[in-house]
Amino acid sequence: MSDRYGKDVLSGDWKSKGRLSRPTSQALEATRGTVVEDVETGWVGAVVSVEKAGGVHVVHLEDRRGKVKAFPLGPGFHVDGRPVTLTAPKGAQRAALATVRQQSSRTASGSVAVHDGKAKVALASRIFVEGRHDAELVEKVWGHDLRVEGVVVEPLDGVDDLAAAIREFSPGRGRRMGVLVDHLVPGSKESRIVAEANRVAPDHVLVVGHPYVDVWQSVRPQRLGMDAWPTIPRSMEWKRGICAHLGWAHETQADIARAWKQILGTVRSYADLEPALLGRVEELIDFVTAPE
Known part of the structure; x- marks a missing residue:
């Protein structure tokens, strides 16, 4: 006689079946150039460096647009659709990553960054x-x-x-x-x-x-969405005129201070x-x- 309700889904070794169907995460060294995806955010990028920040190892991933973002080293990544746990590179690979980081890192002024260096005692000049x-x-x-x-x-x-x-x-x-x-x-x-x-x-x-x-x-005015800085009439204080042109508050000194922070932030x-x-x-x- 047929079972009108079907087979009991909890019958048999259901726990074991669930474990077998879930892919296992494999350990993978975060070697330079390896393309990985952060599962939580969907960020896809190539490994450019690994460093320790605040006591935690982080991996820096560069996407196809050249933007770099840092993620905690460990589980939560995919490579070619497979789950992996990123680990710190060892030996020669770690040294190679450190060398590349030293050579490629630039400061905001465009000069080569000096890593792990202490600030000098202030000059008299x-x-x-x-x-x-x-x-x-x-x-x-x-x-x-x-x-x-x-x-x-x-x-x-x-x-x-x-x-x-x-x-x-x-x-x-x-x-x-x-x-x-x-x-x-x-x-x-x-x-x-x-x-x-x-x-x-x-x-x-x-x-x-x-x-x-x-x-x-x-x-550069383009950072503020303008083709050029506007000409402000001599009868108006220049900074207030700029704020008015941009549609920002400009009545008080606090308004001017906030405007500068917004400009500096660009x-x-x-x-x-x-x-x-x-x-x-x-x-x-x-x-x-x-x-x-």
Whole structure:
């Protein structure tokens, strides 16, 4: 007689069958170039490096667009549809990965990164910029380089009395002073200030500048979705005019501070800055670190 309800699904060794049907994860060394998929996020990329961060081993995967993302080493990956547990490479492979990482890693300024190096004791020489926004931009792009060289960047809070600031710093042998000035163009107020300041200690001071009204303008406008920075009427304060053009709040100083943070957040590397600023900052770094 037929069973109208069918076979009991719990009859027999159902636990064993379930285990057999589930594929087993295999251990696999995270060797450079191996293409893997992170199961949780769906990220697919080639292994470019393995390192220990915060006591945890992580693997860096580079996707086809060149973007790199880090994942904890271990289970949760697929290779050709098969589950794998990524393990740290051993011996020669680990050394090869370390060498590639050392050679290929770049800082935001485009220079080769110095890994596992301690920051130098600060030099007596200094780089001065007009204000806080200038200092934050220099730190974001050149911070690594400056720490390696032991160079401190200080804001001046304006350059209206630059000559006095130079005298106060007392530059001399082994104590050079580099200064970055906004809107340093012929005939400007800044050009007259710099001409006077250059007479104070010409052998140990280098004053350079960029042509932009404010350091904000040294960020490529494309990073903010514009073809060019707008022209702001002289009757309106420049930063507030920029915020108004972008549709951002601009009534208070806090609004201006938030606007700058948003602009600074679009800067990923030197490629997001105008060459007229890049060259001047590099020139100042070379000046204050050159042997005498």
